[in-house]
Amino acid sequence: MADTAQLTRRIEVLERRLQALQDKEDIRALKARYCDYVDGGWPEQGGTHAGPVADLFVDDGVWDASPGMPAARGKAAIRQLFVDLRALPFAFHNAICPDIKVTGDEATGHWHFIGASEMPDGASAWFLGTYEERYVRTAEGWRYRLMKYVGVRQAARAPWGGPPGARPMTEAVAYTEG
Numbered sequence: 352m353a354d355t356a357q358l359t360r361r362i363e364v365l366e367r368r369l370q371a372l373q374d375k376e377d378i379r380a381l382k383a384r385y386c387d388y389v390d391g392g393w394p395e396q397g398g399t400h401a402g403p404v405a406d407l408f409v410d411d412g413v414w415d416a417s418p419g420m421p422a423a424r425g426k427a428a429i430r431q432l433f434v435d436l437r438a439l440p441f442a443f444h445n446a447i448c449p450d451i452k453v454t455g456d457e458a459t460g461h462w463h464f465i466g467a468s469e470m471p472d473g474a475s476a477w478f479l480g481t482y483e484e485r486y487v488r489t490a491e492g493w494r495y496r497l498m499k500y501v502g503v504r505q506a507a508r509a510p511w512g513g514p515p516g517a518r519p520m521t522e523a524v525a526y527t528e529g
Contacts, residue, residue, distance in 0.1 A: 374453045377493050378460060378486055381407060382446050385498075389433070392441030392469065399442040405430035408495045409487055416500040441469035446482060456488040457496075464500065467508065479504040 388402025405426040408414070414429050415422035423432040436442075445465040452459050462482040469475045485497040 371453050374458065374488075374493070375449075375451045378451050378453075378458060379449060381486070381493050381495070382449070382460075382462065385495075386444040386446055389436070390443050392439070392443075398437055399439045400433045400436040403430075404433045408498075409489065412495050413497045413499075414495075415497065416502075419500075419502055438471045439468055440471065441467070441475075443467050458486040458488075458493070460484040460486065473510075475508045475510055477504075477506045477508050478502065 384402075385404065385407055388404045388407070389400050391397050391399040391401055404414075408426060408429055410426055411424070412426065412429065413422055413424050414432065420432075423429045443466060446462045447465065448463045450461040460482070462484070464478065464480045464482055466478040467475065468478065480500055480502045483497075483499040483501060484495060486493045487496045
């Protein structure tokens with residue numbers, strides 16, 4: 352009987368660990384969908400901010416990049432913000448180094464961000480920052496309650512060159528010894 356009780360406890364512990372790992376993987380997939388929905392500006396991807404980003408948030412969710420941009424509260428405001436951001440001809444995000452903590456049906460996440468954008472006026476910029484996020488489990492899966500972008504650095508960048516393959520990569524980078 353003791354062996355059955357121990358086995359039951361071990362299975363319960365393993366099930367909780369497996370659920371925590373699955374939750375973290377589902378939240379990583381949520382972030383990947385977000386990046387896919389907002390990135391664009393090349394033929395294979397189409398325009399920027401064309402995906403249904405608002406659907407990744409709960410009804411009263413918040414997307415906040417203040418003070419650089421005003422926060423959008425609720426799905427309608429988030430949807431409109433991303434419709435307005437379609438004016439960007441090019442956007443590319445890298446959300447890396449996730450630190451996700453799950454507690455039941457809620458979770459928090461901290462991500463590093465590296466991105467490049469082209470502005471409507473043709474200027475281009477690099478962006479470095481972090482995302483501070485809160486998630487909630489819904490019937491549709493994990494959704495954002497809060498996505499807060501915190502800018503760390505921003506710099507102008509030279510305009511992009513031609514398409515990949517137009518010249519060897521070794522020509523694009525100057526190597527020095529030492």
